[in-house]
Amino acid sequence: MVCLGNICRSPLAEGILKSKVNASEVFVDSAGTGGWHVGELPDKRSITVAKRYGLDITDQRGKKFSPYDFETYDHIFVMDNSNYRDVIQLAKDQTEIEKVKLILNEVFPGENMDVPDPYYGGDNGFENVFQMLDEACEKIARRL
Numbered sequence: 001m002v003c004l005g006n007i008c009r010s011p012l013a014e015g016i017l018k019s020k021v022n023a024s025e026v027f028v029d030s031a032g033t034g035g036w037h038v039g040e041l042p043d044k045r046s047i048t049v050a051k052r053y054g055l056d057i058t059d060q061r062g063k064k065f066s067p068y069d070f071e072t073y074d075h076i077f078v079m080d081n082s083n084y085r086d087v088i089q090l091a092k093d094q095t096e097i098e099k100v101k102l103i104l105n106e107v108f109p110g111e112n113m114d115v116p117d118p119y120y121g122g123d124n125g126f127e128n129v130f131q132m133l134d135e136a137c138e139k140i141a142r143r144l
């Protein structure tokens with residue numbers, strides 16, 4: 001799960017997908033394309049919305065996406081079109097590019113919609129993001 005800062009959207013996506021899959025079968029992790037928040041806890045507002053739905057994401061710490069992640073992971077879900085461009089720039093071949101998918105295309109195939117960045121908005125943005133990611137992760141979990 002990849003976003004820009006790895007403190008708002010992708011930690012929620014990681015926590016939500018983890019809650020829907022068996023950890024012995026599916027390994028889920030998250031990262032940001034930017035490194036400003038490496039080592040930090042998720043944003044308080046993400047922690048709060050996750051807690052409201054019974055998820056604890058406080059074990060997560062910010063990481064930066066690495067080109068090696070293309071080798072580690074089978075699927076790389078990005079939150080928005082800007083993340084998509086940033087991630088595929090690091091790919092070394094077509095096989096790696098094909099691992100990268102916009103997460104909302106799981107719900108709205110081919111529409112290339114963004115999960116809006118809630119960082120500069122109010123708390124309601126985090127609730128909206130949670131709902132979008134919950135729907136997308138439900139589809140991903142069923143398929144996996």
Ligand code: 4NP
Nearest residue numbers: 003004005006007008009119
């Ligand atoms: P995220 O939100 O990509 O959903 O984690 C952001 C968090 C921090 C920043 C940008 C986006 N930032 O510029 O610090």
